[in-house]
Amino acid sequence: MRCFRHALESLERPCPPDDVLASFIGPPLRGAFATLLDSSDPALIDAAVARYRARLSSTGLYENQVYDGVPEMLERSKPMASALFIVTAKLTVFAERVVRHFGLDHHFAAIYGSELDGRFEEKADLVAHVLAIRRIPSEAAIMIGDRAVDIRAARANGIRAVGVLWGYGSERELVDTGVDELCVAPGDMASCLARIATLPGRSPLSR
Numbered sequence: 001m002r003c004f005r006h007a008l009e010s011l012e013r014p015c016p017p018d019d020v021l022a023s024f025i026g027p028p029l030r031g032a033f034a035t036l037l038d039s040s041d042p043a044l045i046d047a048a049v050a051r052y053r054a055r056l057s058s059t060g061l062y063e064n065q066v067y068d069g070v071p072e073m074l075e076r077s078k079p080m081a082s083a084l085f086i087v088t089a090k091l092t093v094f095a096e097r098v099v100r101h102f103g104l105d106h107h108f109a110a111i112y113g114s115e116l117d118g119r120f121e122e123k124a125d126l127v128a129h130v131l132a133i134r135r136i137p138s139e140a141a142i143m144i145g146d147r148a149v150d151i152r153a154a155r156a157n158g159i160r161a162v163g164v165l166w167g168y169g170s171e172r173e174l175v176d177t178g179v180d181e182l183c184v185a186p187g188d189m190a191s192c193l194a195r196i197a198t199l200p201g202r203s204p205l206s207r
Contacts, residue, residue, distance in 0.1 A: 001025070003060040004036070007051040011044070013037055025168045026147035028089050028114075028121040053091070061098045067166050069186035074107040076190045080197075081142075083109035087130055089123055089149070091116065110134075123153035131157060142196060144189075145169075151177040160196050162189075 001021040008015040015021070016036070024032040033048040034040060078084060084107055088095045092113035099105045112130050113120070120126040131138060143154035146167020154161035155178055162181045163174030174182060180199060183192040 002063060003052045003055045004032075006055045007033070007048045008036060010051050011037075011048060022168055026089070027149050028123075030118065030121065053094075056094060061094060062101060064098065064102075066102050066104070067186060071104065073186035073189045074104065077193060078107060080190065080193050083134075085109055085130060085134075086111040086113075087123070087126055087143075087153075088113045089121055089126070090114065123149050124156040127153045127157045127159070131159075142193065144183075146174075148173045148177040151179050160199055162192050162196055164189075 001018050004021045004024065005015050013036075024036065029049055029052065030045055033045045033052075037044060037048060039045065074084070086095060086099065086108055088111070090113045092111060092115065095111050095113040096105070099108070099111060105111075112126060114126065120129060127143070130136070131141065138158035141157075141159045143150055143159050143161045144164060145151060145154075145161065146164045147169040151161045151163060151174060153159075160180045161178075162183050163169070163171075163177075163179035164183045164186075165171055165174075166185060171182065181192050181196045183189050
């Protein structure tokens with residue numbers, strides 16, 4: 001949120017309060033700034049993205065803390081899957097840095113994010129890319145996410161989805177998007193995965 005605020009203020013644009021900024025965490029960055037700036041001007045949007053990323057790279061990546069119970073959740077989840085991947089709208093290079101910084105990188109087989117040229121900003125496209133290059137059948141995959149964009153990406157690719165309630169999304173947001181399972185706390189993830197593993201794989205856009 002501080003990176004959003006920095007970008008808007010450096011462009012001398014009004015900045016909404018933090019609770020509004022929090023709603024833009026997760027979806028693609030250019031779309032977020034188009035809304036925040038109330039503009040479709042690509043030069044202005046690119047300028048905001050550049051300012052956001054400049055602060056994120058130097059400072060913002062480290063203004064975080066790991067949710068309580070997440071390292072233990074990852075340890076318990078690893079034996080339940082052939083591999084764990086991070087699939088994020090963040091730039092790959094930023095995602096790799098922050099995951100290493102917090103000592104979580106050893107849990108994951110790979111980290112996939114967006115590219116500087118805008119490729120894979122859409123989560124559904126990135127998920128499809130990962131499934132293809134890793135040769136993962138959609139019925140063998142499970143998406144875990146906290147925002148509607150995660151659940152939509154899963155649905156678009158015929159993947160089952162677990163929505164988590166300790167992130168930035170709300171329960172209503174996740175339920176309305178068609179999540180298969182809700183996980184209240186990191187300590188509940190193993191049982192959520194066990195339940196969802198018994199569900200059949202989804203067809204694209206199925207409910």
